Amino acid sequence: MFRFLRQQPRRSDSAKAAKERLQILLAHDRSDRARDDLLPLLQRDILEVVKRHMRVDSDAVEIKLQRGDDMSSLEINIEVPDAQSRQAG
Amino acid sequence: MAKTIVVTSGKGGVGKTTSTAAIGAGLAKRGHKTVVIDFDVGLRNLDLIMGCERRVVFDLINVIQGDAKLKQALVKDRRLDTLSVLPTSQTRDKDALTPEGVEKVLGELKEEFDYIICDSPAGIERGAHLAMYYADEAIVVTNPEVSSVRDSDRVLGLLNSKTWRAEKGDGDPVKAHLLLTRYDTDRVAKGEMMPIDDVLEILAIPLLGIIPESTTVLRASNVGMPVVMDEKSNAGRAYEDAVSRLIGEQIEMRIPPEERPSLLRRFLGRGA
Numbered sequence: 001m002f003r004f005l006r007q008q009p010r011r012s013d014s015a016k017a018a019k020e021r022l023q024i025l026l027a028h029d030r031s032d033r034a035r036d037d038l039l040p041l042l043q044r045d046i047l048e049v050v051k052r053h054m055r056v057d058s059d060a061v062e063i064k065l066q067r068g069d070d071m072s073s074l075e076i077n078i079e080v081p082d083a084q085s086r087q088a089g
Numbered sequence: 090m091a092k093t094i095v096v097t098s099g100k101g102g103v104g105k106t107t108s109t110a111a112i113g114a115g116l117a118k119r120g121h122k123t124v125v126i127d128f129d130v131g132l133r134n135l136d137l138i139m140g141c142e143r144r145v146v147f148d149l150i151n152v153i154q155g156d157a158k159l160k161q162a163l164v165k166d167r168r169l170d171t172l173s174v175l176p177t178s179q180t181r182d183k184d185a186l187t188p189e190g191v192e193k194v195l196g197e198l199k200e201e202f203d204y205i206i207c208d209s210p211a212g213i214e215r216g217a218h219l220a221m222y223y224a225d226e227a228i229v230v231t232n233p234e235v236s237s238v239r240d241s242d243r244v245l246g247l248l249n250s251k252t253w254r255a256e257k258g259d260g261d262p263v264k265a266h267l268l269l270t271r272y273d274t275d276r277v278a279k280g281e282m283m284p285i286d287d288v289l290e291i292l293a294i295p296l297l298g299i300i301p302e303s304t305t306v307l308r309a310s311n312v313g314m315p316v317v318m319d320e321k322s323n324a325g326r327a328y329e330d331a332v333s334r335l336i337g338e339q340i341e342m343r344i345p346p347e348e349r350p351s352l353l354r355r356f357l358g359r360g361a
Binding site for chain 1: 234242243250
């Protein structure tokens, strides 16, 4: 019944949607790429510094970078061996 | 001083090979000694688009592996004596392409040619990586469509990090140009396709040219003729403009209209 109406030429705004989606997506893509480049270097350097002062495993450092609209956070977890295992080792 | 230019995009089917052939032929028409190289090992097509597929004897991989001399592998264009094609292998696998081999071949070509145009395969794997690695400039071929723009952005990231110029790190990066292809002014006017300015705003690199969606591109590829050799083609004229800008001429940005069949012929065509 409405087919006739639908066939009327109509300005579509899908191009605008394309631009908006791309702008959001690429902001994420770009920060992901920057993070992927940064984190392994950061992990290596932090581990190096910690190792100077205590014995830790090479995979004992866990780094998470979270980017939000208002706030971004860098979370670093270092697993330190307890006193007993230190003595044992 | 020879210039090495990669034609790349990330996404497939956006017009890399068509653009390589057109820009290579456009440079050669102006008297610049030009060679176009196919980096798409295993899916060779540049020879077909250039119309020299029956004269291919040796290829890039033969030269890299020392089975043929570079001179034996270069196919001279029969229409333009300043233009040559270096085809790739259809049968080998892409691992046959080595960084040392590519560097050596490019080095030899630089002694003989003014422009070396590298036709990158789609994707971001070995072939694409090596096609861009030694480039001085890049032509990033993009369609006004979301996946193509996203892939172009990714490729721009790689040009800025995974190339010889980027690794050298002396502030002389690969110069990237945007070539917008398959652009349809009617669809842009209807709001169905992103306009030039939107794509430029997103990718933020200088615009080399706008190639309109055109029936003449398929016609040229059917007969193995770079589209700039078709004087009547609107896409060909747009590529000519892009070539002018590539060699530093100031040319106003324009989109040549397609020569459309008359209304009556369109009507009759539809009725048949």
